[in-house]
Amino acid sequence: MTTSPGYDLKHLIATNASAAFNRLIGLEVVAGAAGEVEFQMPWRDDFTQYAGHLHAGMIAALLDTACGFAAATVVGKVTASHFSMNCLRPAVGRRFVVKGRTLRAGRKQTFAQAELFAEDEQGELSLVATGETVLVPLGM
Template sequence: MSENPRLLERLEAVIRATPFAALMGARVNALGDGVVELEVDVKPEVMHQHHGFVHGAVVGFMADSACAWAAASVAGDVVTSEYKLNLLAPAVGERLLARGRVLKASSRSLATFAEVFAIRNGEEKLVAVALASVAKVGGEGGR
């Protein structure tokens, strides 16, 4: 994965400007060439649901962001148009890690895939997978 410092700076600015991403404390570990890795530290007081697992909305945020940010690494400004999330196991751990990649890019949209892992005591456990359609954002007027 070749990192593009300018692209990484733009994405970090997007995170800072997006209240939910900033609240989650999203960090990008690696970005470039249609792939991304991001993580958040689990904040139980904000992120847990009533069974003590990380809430599905947080897992969904990680999957959606991994898909969109992987797409952005090759297509620039994008928005998610649809995603399918499969929750595979309870998300229990100190951190969540998501890895996203572009499966196919066309002139207007990208098909992407993400895996979300809970990290507990240094071990990764796959807790969710997602498949997303991501649309390139055009000039004036949006998509």
Template structure:
């Protein structure tokens, strides 16, 4: 059975490496490949700001077609960013994942030219990872927290960690 959430579909589109890497350049390359293979992530305009084990920063330029009728970015876009950051940050530690659930608080209208989300692992276990994601709207020199999320991420296929050398 194929996963149904956008994040799950994205994660499943890229073959898992034989061993989980901790190298930020390799993690970036894996996530860039995920974006390349996901029509939705490409359409959204998802960009990787920073990535390392247990932490992911994603960016999304704001376009008019992402706004709702009051002029701010639609809440579904904030949910996409939070879900994606929470799951990708979990994947940096445990391999292939799918989102089991997430809860998001929309804190302020998302206005500006760029959205940035910071995903961090709260706790990683063998079967699930709890991650958080904070979404910020950047407008000129102003940076405002507009949403925060907590997610439970299920491990689909645990990856072997590279041998310590």
């Protein structure tokens, strides 16, 4: 399998900027390499649920996006065929960092994993959720 030109950081930033949802939530590409990506998103009160922590739907979106981008750096455009997540603790912080990585890239399926961290006021990161996605390559 050849590596997609999508792992270029400039390309990842442009792809992220082209996604309306990613712009809406303030998702920013921090780092990227073949098979790996890192995003950050600032805390926003309008993404919370009734108890005051990040809504599980937003957690899922962050994990799914990181998995998709990580896979795309290896195989090109993808779409998710299965997604699962585990919420480990309430997601509260001044900012969130999500890291995705490709576990295995194939012609018909690609497997990726992501971790979501909450950053507190002292800059300490706590793991708050994990996710795994099976993706289907769409071709270049």
